[in-house]
Structure formats: structure tokens, C-alpha cells
Amino acid sequence: MAKPAVRLQFVERGVFLALALLAVRAAQVQLLEGRRWAEAAQAQRTERIVLPARRGTLSDRHGTPLALTQETYHVGVAPNELRDPARDDALIARQLGLTGRWQEALHKRYAYFAGPFSALEVRPLRSIRGVHLEPVVNRFYPAPELARATIGRVGDDGYGASGLEKTLDSLLAGRSGSAVVLKDRAGREYESPARVIAQPIAGHDVELTLDAELQEIAQRALDDALRRMDADGGDVVMLDPATGEVLAIASRQRDGTGRPSAFIDTFEPGSVAKIFAAAALLALKRVRPSEHVSGEDGIYRLPGRPPITDEDPQPTLTLADAIRVSSNIAIVKFAARLTPAEQYRMLRDFGFGVLTGIEFPGEAAGRLRPPSEWTRPSAASLAIGYELSVTPIQVAAAYAALANGGLLLQPSLIREVRSPEGRVLYRHEPEPVRRAVSPEIAAALRDLLRGVVERGTGAEAALTNFPVAAKTGTARRVVNGHYAPGQYTASFAALFPADKPQLVLVVKIDNPHKGSYFAAQTAAPVTRSMLEQALAARTVALDRARLSTAAPPATAVPLEDDGGVVPYVVPWPYQPDSVGARRRQTVPDVTGLRLREAVRALHRRGFRVALKGWGTAEHTWPAAGDSAASGATVTLFAEPVTPAAVGAIARRRAKR
Amino acid sequence: MRLKGRHWVAVWLVAFLAVTWLVYARQTAAIHDARELIEIRARRASLEGHKAELERRVRTEQSRAVLVPRAQAKLGLHLPADSEIILVPLPGPGTSPP
Numbered sequence: 001m002a003k004p005a006v007r008l009q010f011v012e013r014g015v016f017l018a019l020a021l022l023a024v025r026a027a028q029v030q031l032l033e034g035r036r037w038a039e040a041a042q043a044q045r046t047e048r049i050v051l052p053a054r055r056g057t058l059s060d061r062h063g064t065p066l067a068l069t070q071e072t073y074h075v076g077v078a079p080n081e082l083r084d085p086a087r088d089d090a091l092i093a094r095q096l097g098l099t100g101r102w103q104e105a106l107h108k109r110y111a112y113f114a115g116p117f118s119a120l121e122v123r124p125l126r127s128i129r130g131v132h133l134e135p136v137v138n139r140f141y142p143a144p145e146l147a148r149a150t151i152g153r154v155g156d157d158g159y160g161a162s163g164l165e166k167t168l169d170s171l172l173a174g175r176s177g178s179a180v181v182l183k184d185r186a187g188r189e190y191e192s193p194a195r196v197i198a199q200p201i202a203g204h205d206v207e208l209t210l211d212a213e214l215q216e217i218a219q220r221a222l223d224d225a226l227r228r229m230d231a232d233g234g235d236v237v238m239l240d241p242a243t244g245e246v247l248a249i250a251s252r253q254r255d256g257t258g259r260p261s262a263f264i265d266t267f268e269p270g271s272v273a274k275i276f277a278a279a280a281l282l283a284l285k286r287v288r289p290s291e292h293v294s295g296e297d298g299i300y301r302l303p304g305r306p307p308i309t310d311e312d313p314q315p316t317l318t319l320a321d322a323i324r325v326s327s328n329i330a331i332v333k334f335a336a337r338l339t340p341a342e343q344y345r346m347l348r349d350f351g352f353g354v355l356t357g358i359e360f361p362g363e364a365a366g367r368l369r370p371p372s373e374w375t376r377p378s379a380a381s382l383a384i385g386y387e388l389s390v391t392p393i394q395v396a397a398a399y400a401a402l403a404n405g406g407l408l409l410q411p412s413l414i415r416e417v418r419s420p421e422g423r424v425l426y427r428h429e430p431e432p433v434r435r436a437v438s439p440e441i442a443a444a445l446r447d448l449l450r451g452v453v454e455r456g457t458g459a460e461a462a463l464t465n466f467p468v469a470a471k472t473g474t475a476r477r478v479v480n481g482h483y484a485p486g487q488y489t490a491s492f493a494a495l496f497p498a499d500k501p502q503l504v505l506v507v508k509i510d511n512p513h514k515g516s517y518f519a520a521q522t523a524a525p526v527t528r529s530m531l532e533q534a535l536a537a538r539t540v541a542l543d544r545a546r547l548s549t550a551a552p553p554a555t556a557v558p559l560e561d562d563g564g565v566v567p568y569v570v571p572w573p574y575q576p577d578s579v580g581a582r583r584r585q586t587v588p589d590v591t592g593l594r595l596r597e598a599v600r601a602l603h604r605r606g607f608r609v610a611l612k613g614w615g616t617a618e619h620t621w622p623a624a625g626d627s628a629a630s631g632a633t634v635t636l637f638a639e640p641v642t643p644a645a646v647g648a649i650a651r652r653r654a655k656r
Numbered sequence: 657m658r659l660k661g662r663h664w665v666a667v668w669l670v671a672f673l674a675v676t677w678l679v680y681a682r683q684t685a686a687i688h689d690a691r692e693l694i695e696i697r698a699r700r701a702s703l704e705g706h707k708a709e710l711e712r713r714v715r716t717e718q719s720r721a722v723l724v725p726r727a728q729a730k731l732g733l734h735l736p737a738d739s740e741i742i743l744v745p746l747p748g749p750g751t752s753p754p
Contacts, residue, residue: 070708071701119698119705126698135701142712143719216720464739533720536736544743 046180049194052137053174054420056203058151058164060212061245061415062539065142066151067165072116072138079107081130088128095121139165147215149251149260150360150413163260164208164413167359171417174203202420209245209415209428211541214238217533218248222507225526226252229512235262235392236530239504240541241400241495243430244409246358247503247541249393263360266367266389267489267508270475271326271519273347273385275445276398277335278319280346283441286337292316293333300329305377308332308384311518323448324456326472328384335383340371343382349436350398350408352390357410357433366390385475392491396506398436399493402449403501406442408433450498460524461494463531466547469501470494470527472519477511487511492523496531502542505530545635587634589624590617595638606630615640 029037058067075096082088092098096113116138125131139154152163160169177200182190218236226234233253239246251261259265281287298313308328314321322330335343347353353368367389369378374387381387393411401408410431417426437445449469452458458470470492477487490509495501507523507530516522534540535547585605590598598617602609610633621635622628659667716722727733 065711068708070705072705118709119702120709123702140708142708143715220720464737465741466738532738532741533735535738535741547743 044185045183047183047189048197049179049181051177051179051196051198051200052158053176053200054137054202055139055154055158055174056168056172056420057205058168058172059205059207060210060215061207061247061541062212063207064212066146066208066210066212068140068142069137070118070140071135072118073122074115074134074136075113075117075122075125076132076134077111077113078130078132079109079111083129088130091128092125092131095124143212145219146212147210147219147249149258150210150249163361164206164359166361168206168414171206172203174420175201177201204420204425205418206414207416207418209240209243209247209413210249211238211247211539213537213539214248214534214541215250217530217537217540218250219252221526221530221533222250222252224529225507225509225522226254228514229509229522230514231509231522232511233261234507234509235265236508236526237262237392237396237504237506238530239396239400239411239506241403241409241501241504243428244397244400244411245415245428246393246396246411246413260360262392263358263363264391266364266391267491267510268386268388268475268478269390269395269491270385270473270489271328272395272471272473272491272493273388273390274323274326274331274383275402275449275471276347276350276352277331277338277343277383278323278448279350279402279437279441279445280338280342281319281334282444283346283437284338284342287319287334289318289320292318293322293330295327296329298329300332302332302377302380304375305380308380320448320451323471324451326452326457331383332380335379338379340374340379343379344368344371346436347382347388349434350401351394351433351436352388352398356391356393356397357431358393359413363393364391366394385473392506392508395491395493396504399495399506400504401436402442402445403495403504404442405439406435406437408436446495446498446501449495453494453498457518457520458492458494458524460520461492461527461531463528466496466531466535467498468494468496468527468531469498470524472524474517474519488517490517490519490522492519492527494527494531497547500546502546503531503534584627585630587620587622587624587626587628590636591619591624593617595636598636598638602634602636607632607634609633610635611638612636613638613640 055069057065057069059065075092077092079085079089096115096117098113116136122133126133137158141148141151150163152165153161154165155161159173160166165172177196177198179194179196181194184190218238222234222236225231231254233251235252236248236250237246238248249260249262251259253259253261293316295310295314295317298310300308302308310325310327310329312325312327314325314327314330317325317327317330319330319334321327322334338346347368353366355363355365369387378387397408397411400411410433412428412431414426415428416424418424446469449471450467452472453462453468453470457472458468461468461470471494473489473491473493475489475491476483477489478484479487488511490512492505492507494505494507496503496505505527507526509519509522509526511517512522534542585607587607588601588605590601593601593616595611595615595617599609599611602620607628608631612635615638618637618639620637628634724735
């Protein structure tokens, strides 16, 4: 046994060694591994959370929201934390709409309901202990069925999954932010403000070219037509020919899939394409207006293809007659004067066989084979709209070129892009693709189309007071690579009004089963019905000032014999007369001001502003100095800034 | 008068308590504000949800699908044919209004 002094020394050394080891370990933990442990501690006590960015709003051309972002919630329930389980369970089940099997989940250790549930649904649950709300931003469509296929949807991952939501995803999505919150040992969040690392940046707001009211008119008219005709599907496209802006686009299928077929499905246009053969004939001066061809008693045989027939045989026909009565024989005979290259080039110039460039994912280009791939009957087939596949949007764009003096414009769905602060980042300007025909030829072609409605196959689309130009097309349908017997596609392309058109309409009805299958009796009346509704609608983007001059004078209007009752048209939506009893304001003189300043000056007086032209403010209607009701629309006429315009404005101002 | 040792201790103690109280008060106020902020955010979200729901209902009620049949059935109105629509021509910019 060692002496006590030795034992003590042994103990002392042991303690010293232990302390030394402790110091070494402390140095190791603090100095060498300090950063790692600090990070581990930080991770244990804090949590980095994602602050979702607000997805931009999609609205129509009048600012009516079509897609918004809204805060919704996932709901978690910890039953053991509930104060009064019986009462709380009943309330939770009622608010979340839980029944049977789902209600049983409330008796588990922790129940989680993904929902998402709206703020209204979860409001009564906020004060219940044991209910944990997890906010999550969600897409909300105020009118879910309006332009559904065009607008598309957002996927579960928060990114655009289809339609414009997909095309515009990078603009709409914004950038998520992040923040750090404090947690206790059990992982529960402290009630302390989060430390924001990066603020979320909201997405841009996009104003579409669509007009919600026209869109509704188009959808309803198409739905009614498909139901009445028991058709397989159909499309409606409405386009502003001056800008290429798509005002309405509706697609319906019998199976209810809501496929955006106006962009992605192709069809053989049939007689609707005859006008483009006529365009080539007129542009290349291969036909004189008085020139006639024989109608061949309604049957014309060509080698290598089935006989060409006419429904309404005529003894002789001019080019205008061929378009008016939609004669296959006459147009084939006239088109024989074109070389394949000329025929092909004209169709190509009107945009067939290539993408229109519209901002829609998966747009189809259609098919127009080059002359090197043509067979013997191809020229005749193309003249009457076969061996050519097109989309409704291509037909609308091509007819818009006829309405727009022969200039083909790229159709567009985007009108304006604004930053979250309201700064305009992009504004749609008409984008010319090419000149398809000269303005004179375009005017001549519009005259031919006018004849179709006034005295030809499109008579069912005629309006009493407004001239319409249009073309019918009834084509056999291809099913599994062959023409299906008894199946047809009826299509109708119209310009409204015939002079200085403001609207191009394309209606396509797939395989109507009930009644006639001819476009003259199917698609044409649908067009007339839509035009009547558009005229009666108050907010539709039609320039009524120009329309009023297109209409015949009031004395010439044949009023219906209704016992002297003056028809009174109630605009939709109804605006009570009391709205008109508003304070009157003097219209300010904005001549010579920049547009932004002029608009601001008019807004300050409480007027709405309708803009005509671009550049510097030239004059207004009502004129400066006149009075108008607050809230009334003042039309602001602008003109490009040229030295002559500046001089004219200065002279006018000096005169005043 | 020179402060003695125990006075210094008292001064330091008071200073410590004052600083501690200040920190405590600020933390309490921050937590109170955070709660209020959460409450206000929740209320705003709730109101926005309510507004969106009302807007949806207004849009539905204003839609042609609802209005047209009601106007036809209850008021005997009809969608006008184009012959029933009279657009009054606007005078040109140079002429005076009627």
C-alpha cells in the first residue's frame, strides 16, 4: 500500500490530467469544431422558411381579373391539444366539410388535411387550440369556365401546367423570398417576428387581349350550337384585324375535355380557302371581272381524282359568282391558270403551313405541302381547300389580313405586361408578318366576300343594318387517314362590318349530326347570333362611332311593325338610369400634351378615356371647354409627333 | 460625496435591472406586435377570400348564362336583333355637339 502522500500525488495528477483532457476537448469543440457546432445549434433552434411570391394576375383587356393568387390553408389538428374535443371536432368537421371516414381522422394522434381551404372556411378555426394552419398561396379563377383552355392551369408544384399559365410562367411566377424563424427544443415556432433574408418579389401582372364579354358570348353561342346540332365539337375565334389581338377564343368537345383545339387541332378548311385562290388570280391578273367559265352542269371530271361537283349548278360563272355560290367547279377552272408555285406562294403568304407565332404552347402549324410533293390533282384540291390542313387561329389571321388591307399580322393574346408596381413593361403593338396582297386586291376580295352574305351561301349571317363579308366552308372530315362517309366540318369566316372591318370571326362546327351539315345553315347563323349579341353588349371592344357611320341612316332603317312601339335595348349588364345623374365637369384642353399627361389631366376631372391613335394629344370629343358627366368617356385623338403635327397643334392653340 | 463600495454595487445593480427591464419590455412589445401582425394578416387574408368569393358570385350572377334567362322569364326582355339596335352617329370632331 502506497503512502498517503503518494496516493494524493496520484489523485492530483489524475485530476490534472482530467482537467487537461477537458481543456483539450473544450479547445477542440470551441476552436477546431466551433463553426460546425454553431451551425448545428443554429439549425436546431432556427428554421429557414420560404416566403412564397404572389403570382401575377391575368386579366382581360378591360381589367376584369381572370386568374388571381389567393392565400389558402392546409389544416393540421392535434386532438390531444383540443380543449373541448367534442365541440371542437364538430366545428372542424363542419368547416372542412369532413364526413364519415375523414371525420375519423380527427381521432388520430395528428390529422392533416391538405385542402386547400379558403380563408373564409378556416376563419372559425383560428381561435381553437390544437388547430394549426399552414398558409399556402393558390390560384383562383373567378369565372373558372371562362377561356379555361386558353388560360390553362397551375400545377400542384405552383408552376404553370398548361395554356397561358405555362407560356407566361416566368413572368407570372415572381421570386420566392426566405426568412428565419426561432424554434424551441420541441421544434415549435416561437411567437417572434421572422428574420427576413430575402423579400419575395411578386410576379408581373398580364393583361390579355381577350374581352370577357365577347368570350362569354362566344362560349355560350358555341355551346348552344353544339347542343342544338349534336355536333362532336367546335371552335370560335374572334380577332381584331387592325391589331391582331384575339378578342375571344372558345373550343368545345363532345367529351368535355376542353382541349384548346383552336390552336392545336387542324382541319381541312374546304371552301373557306377559295378566297385565297381568288386572291392569287386577282393579284396576278389571271382573271377579268366579266370573264365566265362553264358550270359543267354541276359535275366536272378531272383525271386522277373523283369528279368535282357543285351543290347548286350554274350555267356560267364569273369569279365573283364562284365565291358567292361557292362553286367548286368554277374555282378549280380559274385556279388552273395559276402555276403550282403561284398557288403555293399565295397560301404561304397568308400564313398557312407555318406557326402564326401566337403566345400559346403547342400551337400546330398545319400542313401545306410544297409543289415538289404535289400529285396531279393537288392544284384542284388546294383551290377548294383540300390537301391543306389549318387551325382556326390561322384562318382567322388570314382573313384578318383581308380586313387589314392585305397586311398579315401576328395574332396575339398578350396586351400588356405590368410590374407589381404598375410600371408598363410591354405593350402590344401590331406585328406585321408580311404583305400578302395589295390594299386594292384586299378591297376587291372583301367585295367578293360581301356578295357571299348579300346574295350567296352566307345569307344566314346577314344583318339588317350592318354589312357583313364572309365565306362558308363545308369539308369532308378525315378520320383515321380516310374521308369518313357522312362526316363534315362546317366552317364560316366573317368580317364585320364589311367596310373597315373591326372584327374577324371564325366558327367551326365538327360533324353536326342533327339537321343540315352545311356551313350556310350551321355556322353562319351562329355568327349572326354572336354579332347581334356583341352589338347589344355595352363593354365589347367595338368602335361604335365607326359602326354608326357604317350603318344606313336612321330613316332607312326598316323598323318592325310592332304597333308603333319603339324598341328599347337594355345593355348587359344592366346599368340603372340613376348612374347617369352625375356632376358635370368641363373637359380640359389637352392639345399638344404627351399622351400620359393628357390622360392624367382627363382622369383628374373624373373622365374615362378612350384613346384613338398614338403620339401627342390632338383633340378630344367632347371638345375642350364642353361639359360632360363625371365618369363619361372622353375620346382622346392623338397623332404621331411630326413637325407638321407640332405646327398644326401650335396654330390651333394660338387660335384658341 | 464619494460613493462607497456598496453604493457602487447598488448603482450597478439598478443599472443591470434597468437594462434587463428594457430588454424584457422590448421583447414583450415585439411579441405583442408580432401577434397583432399575424392577426391582421389573417384578417386581411380572410377579407380577401371573402372579397374573391363575393366577386365570383357577382360574376356568376352577372353572366349571360344567369341574366338572359331571368330577363326573358321575369321581365319579358329579349336579346335584340340587329334591326332593333340603333347607333346614333357621332358628329365629326369639327362640328358642334347637338
